[in-house]
Amino acid sequence: MMCEWVEERRRDGDLDKLVASVDFTYTSHRTDRVSSYAPVGGAQPKSNMAIAQHTNCIATCVWSDGKNRTPPVLFTYNGRFRFNRGNRAAWQDEQRHLEECLERFDIDRERVIYVGAEKKETRLYVPESSDLLRQFLELYKVPEGAIVFSDNNRSTKGVLTVLGFAKHVFYPAPVHHYLSPNDNRLHGTAKKSWHASQVDFKDDVESSLLLLNHLDSDIKAYSEHWFRQNIMELTEESAREIISGRRGKGGKVDAERRHAYRIFAGLDARGGQLEGAEELPDNWDGKT
Numbered sequence: 247m248m249c250e251w252v253e254e255r256r257r258d259g260d261l262d263k264l265v266a267s268v269d270f271t272y273t274s275h276r277t278d279r280v281s282s283y284a285p286v287g288g289a290q291p292k293s294n295m296a297i298a299q300h301t302n303c304i305a306t307c308v309w310s311d312g313k314n315r316t317p318p319v320l321f322t323y324n325g326r327f328r329f330n331r332g333n334r335a336a337w338q339d340e341q342r343h344l345e346e347c348l349e350r351f352d353i354d355r356e357r358v359i360y361v362g363a364e365k366k367e368t369r370l371y372v373p374e375s376s377d378l379l380r381q382f383l384e385l386y387k388v389p390e391g392a393i394v395f396s397d398n399n400r401s402t403k404g405v406l407t408v409l410g411f412a413k414h415v416f417y418p419a420p421v422h423h424y425l426s427p428n429d430n431r432l433h434g435t436a437k438k439s440w441h442a443s444q445v446d447f448k449d450d451v452e453s454s455l456l457l458l459n460h461l462d463s464d465i466k467a468y469s470e471h472w473f474r475q476n477i478m479e480l481t482e483e484s485a486r487e488i489i490s491g492r493r494g495k496g497g498k499v500d501a502e503r504r505h506a507y508r509i510f511a512g513l514d515a516r517g518g519q520l521e522g523a524e525e526l527p528d529n530w531d532g533k534t
Contacts, residue, residue, distance in 0.1 A: 247418050247420060247421050248418075248421045248424060248425055248480060248485045248488075248489075249480060249481070249482050249485055251417070251418050251421070251425065252425075252477055252480045255415065255477070260393050260413065260415065261477070261478055263391060263392065263393050263412075264309065264310060264311060264389055264391065264392045264393070265309070265310040265392070265393050265394070265395065265473070265477075266307050266308065266309050266310070266316070266388075266392055266393070266394045266395070266411070267307070267308050267309075267394070267395045267396065267426055267427050267428055267473070268305070268306070268307045268379070268394055268395070268396045268402065268406065268428070269305075269306055269396065269397065269426060269428035269429060269433075270303055270304065270305055270306070270374040270378075270401070271303075271304050271306060271428070271433040271437075272301050272302065272303055272304065273298070273300070273301060273302040273304065273320075273450070273453070273454045273457060274301045297447045297448060298324075298447060298448055298449070298450035298453065298454075299370055299450075300322060300323060300324040300370050300371075300450050301370060301371045301372065302320050302321060302322040302323075302324065302372055302450070302454050303320070303321045303322075303372040303373065303374055303378060304318050304319065304320050304321070304457070304458070304461070305318060305319050305321070305374075305378060305379060305382040306318045306428050306432060306433070306461060306465075307382070307383070307394075308427050308428060308432060308465055308469040308472070308473070309469065309470075309473075310470065310473040310477075310478065311470060312465075312466070312469050312470030312471075312473075314462060314465045314466050314469075315386065315389075316382075316383065316385075316386045317354075317357060317458075317461075317462055317465075318357070318458055318461045318462070318465075319356075319357045319358075319359060319381070319382045319385065320357065320358050320359065320454055320455075320458060321359050321361050321372050321378050321381070322358070322359070322360055322361065322362075322372060322450075322454070323360075323361065323362040323367050323369045323370060323371075323372055324360075324362075324450050324451075325360070325362065325367060326340050326343075326344065326450060326451050327344060327358050327360050327450075327451060327454075328341075328360045329341060329344070329355065340451075343451060343452075344358075344451050347451055347452050347455045347456075348455060350455075351455045351456055351458065351459040352459065352462070353455050353458050353459065356385055357385075357458065358455075359381060361378070374399075374401045375401050376400065376401045376402070376403075376404075376405045378401070379401055379402065379405055379406070379409070380405060380409060383406075383409040383410070384409070387410070388409065388410030388411055390412070391412045392410075392411055392412060393411065393412060393413045393414075393415065394406050394411040394413070394414050394415070395414075395415050395416070395417055395425075395426070395477075396414065396416060396417065397416065397417055397419070397422045397426070398416040398417070398419055398422075402414070402416075424476065424485075424488050424489060425476050425477060426476070427469055427472035427473050427476055427477075430472070430476055430488070431468075431472060432461065432464055432465065432468070432469065432472065433461075435464050435468070436457065436460040436461045436463075436464045437457070437460075439460050439464075440453075440456060440457045440460050443456060443460075475488075476488070
């Protein structure tokens with residue numbers, strides 16, 4: 247399915263143009279685990295690392311030429327990300343901390359958007375939506391003639407061409423997470439270095455802006471390579487390696503082992519035929 251989709255993109259001439267890939271990621275730690283022991287049948291222990299209550303949504307858009315022309319943008323319900331909240335001493339201290347972190351991690355203040363209510367906001371989780379995508383891309387100018395790829399969900403349908411892209415193509419749902427340079431591997435590599443940073447994750451402002459910084463760094467360093475690997479130069483062999491999670495000889499050895507087993511078990515007609523009994527059981531006439 248991956249190869250068929252890429253071949254269709256080649257036939258349509260999409261890969262000869264400037265291409266972008268759009269997706270969302272989160273400042274969530276829901277999948278964090280620690281290496282430890284637990285009672286048989288019990289749940290795997292979770293990390294006891296202190297984290298922020300809020301889960302912020304980050305829009306990412308990477309480009310086939312490797313340029314970070316649309317740096318990721320964070321959307322939040324956390325009032326600590328708001329500017330000009332008022333004259334209370336605590337609010338002033340929070341704004342100074344926000345501005346210091348923006349400067350330290352080289353993040354423009356326009357890339358942090360508070361989407362909550364003016365007063366008494368209680369929501370913690372920001373879901374992806376077409377409105378967030380609109381706010382994200384309205385900060386930037388989409389190059390003329392650019393094509394965009396995305397997963398097939400309500401937040402992207404009918405929005406991206408309105409926002410300036412010449413053509414919008416959906417990834418096939420079953421293999422989206424293999425083809426997308428955002429999912430494979432920007433979000434993973436940035437979060438891996440983020441988790442290893444020893445930042446105070448309870449400080450939502452500092453930790454979230456640090457994640458934006460890691461996303462920026464990995465986009466600049468690797469996004470062109472991920473586009474080539476996942477899409478532009480994809481082959482049947484490299485697709486198998488991406489799916490198996492291995493590279494090079496390891497993936498090839500795994501494929502050869504699976505093939506040999508299927509032949510041995512009689513599951514693959516390309517192998518030698520197993521000898522059958524001279525008389526086979528027959529129940530068609532009611533006899534054994």
